[in-house]
Amino acid sequence: MQDTDTVVISGAGIAGLSLALTLHQIGVPCRVYEAVPELRPLGVGINLQPNAVRELYDMGFATDDLDRVGVPAREWALVGRNGNDIYAEPRGLLAGYNWPQYAVHRGQLQMMLLDAVRTRLGADAVQTGARVIGYDQDAQGVTVTIADTQGATRRVRGRLLVAADGLHSPIRAQMHPDQPPVQWGGAVLWRGVTRARPIRTGSSFVGLGTHKHRMVIYPISHPDADGMATVNWIAEQTFDNSAGWEGDWNKKVSAEDFVHHFEGWNFDWLDVPALIRGAEDVYEYPMIDREPVPTWVDGRVALMGDAAHVMYPTGSNGASQAIIDARVIGAEMVTHGPGPRALAAYDARLCEPVSQLVLRNRGAGPFGMLNIVDERCGGEFEDINDVFPEAERAAFMAGYKKAAGFAIDALNAAAPTIAPGARVTGAAG
Numbered sequence: 001m002q003d004t005d006t007v008v009i010s011g012a013g014i015a016g017l018s019l020a021l022t023l024h025q026i027g028v029p030c031r032v033y034e035a036v037p038e039l040r041p042l043g044v045g046i047n048l049q050p051n052a053v054r055e056l057y058d059m060g061f062a063t064d065d066l067d068r069v070g071v072p073a074r075e076w077a078l079v080g081r082n083g084n085d086i087y088a089e090p091r092g093l094l095a096g097y098n099w100p101q102y103a104v105h106r107g108q109l110q111m112m113l114l115d116a117v118r119t120r121l122g123a124d125a126v127q128t129g130a131r132v133i134g135y136d137q138d139a140q141g142v143t144v145t146i147a148d149t150q151g152a153t154r155r156v157r158g159r160l161l162v163a164a165d166g167l168h169s170p171i172r173a174q175m176h177p178d179q180p181p182v183q184w185g186g187a188v189l190w191r192g193v194t195r196a197r198p199i200r201t202g203s204s205f206v207g208l209g210t211h212k213h214r215m216v217i218y219p220i221s222h223p224d225a226d227g228m229a230t231v232n233w234i235a236e237q238t239f240d241n242s243a244g245w246e247g248d249w250n251k252k253v254s255a256e257d258f259v260h261h262f263e264g265w266n267f268d269w270l271d272v273p274a275l276i277r278g279a280e281d282v283y284e285y286p287m288i289d290r291e292p293v294p295t296w297v298d299g300r301v302a303l304m305g306d307a308a309h310v311m312y313p314t315g316s317n318g319a320s321q322a323i324i325d326a327r328v329i330g331a332e333m334v335t336h337g338p339g340p341r342a343l344a345a346y347d348a349r350l351c352e353p354v355s356q357l358v359l360r361n362r363g364a365g366p367f368g369m370l371n372i373v374d375e376r377c378g379g380e381f382e383d384i385n386d387v388f389p390e391a392e393r394a395a396f397m398a399g400y401k402k403a404a405g406f407a408i409d410a411l412n413a414a415a416p417t418i419a420p421g422a423r424v425t426g427a428a429g
Helices: 014-026 050-058 063-069 106-121 170-175 272-277 318-336 340-362 365-377 390-404 408-413
Strands: 007-010 030-033 045-048 070-072 075-079 085-090 102-105 130-137 142-148 153-158 160-163 183-196 204-210 213-219 229-238 251-253 282-289 301-303
Touching: 007 014, 007 142, 007 153, 014 030, 014 106, 014 318, 030 130, 045 050, 045 106, 045 318, 050 063, 050 318, 050 408, 063 070, 063 102, 063 106, 075 365, 085 365, 085 390, 102 106, 102 229, 130 160, 130 170, 142 160, 160 170, 170 301, 183 272, 204 365, 229 272, 282 340, 301 340, 318 340, 340 390, 365 390
Parallel strands: 007 030, 007 160, 075 204, 160 301
Antiparallel strands: 045 102, 070 102, 075 085, 130 142, 142 153, 183 229, 183 282, 204 213, 213 229, 251 282
């Protein structure tokens, strides 16, 4: 049994590590338990929106740190199947935000956070090979059951439990035992990274194709002396989902298994089949989420990150929201103390709007513009303004940014989520 003042965090992904750094910053002791025996820089590219980059800066990271794991995004663009632009806009500092947007390697970002946790909180702050599988609670605290890699269990005591343990969270399953199964809408993603020459601005996020058949492409490293960078790509095809998903959740496949879906996608600025075939490793995933639940909190236990709100990647804000979750939990602890009241305030502040964001992303998120173009002209056009006027496109994107929490005027004017130097002064809760 450990110190009952300690907050137990389940999961050492982006969400859990961001929470550990936040709690350390405000003076709340915590310990992270991670199921895998060894943390390694796995994964491919993700985007960090300006609202999340702001929080990373406030957690003590600098531009140099982020430049080591990714590259600032300069543009976000949608391109029709015939290669003509549907919509393009600058991103990050170029768009007028006070903070950049970054495209990063997910695993390298996780290692950046992990190194900071071990440096600031101590080498034993993250215990690996320790899977949190359940909890009991009373008026004084929470008792957490942890299983090791051989299945042996032990119990630790803490003030609170925060589950940042992902899509298949056992804590969410205990909190919501009647939740429906994982929802798959029919889209299959193939993901990889290829050494290639970046397109357009040199740091553009490009969605190419239709809402049911598309590529997403963006660099996640600065170019080398030869102008080559690590380019992240996602190939997507939608199938009939009436039989449900029958494959693996994360399966390594050959490019030849699916590249035929993209044969003929050749432009003077991009050869899609060559990009796909240039990847050393390719992984297949179903595009899935979960139905929102009415609350992320059960007394002294809270969900965050994918355990709370796994969402389609169409808005590029899953990791960003995990970081925001951590900072809001910290802010509410500063206000209410590190107890159930802080968790309840976090739940009241984020559960409903983020649940709506999950549903919005299921409806294609900002890629919903592709749906509109398909409906109006079958995806073929010469001048996009003839089928989708500029003002209508701008209004569509403004609505999404507002829902996702990175509307530029509101974000630039917002006070820090946690005031500089703020600390928890008591144990009320």
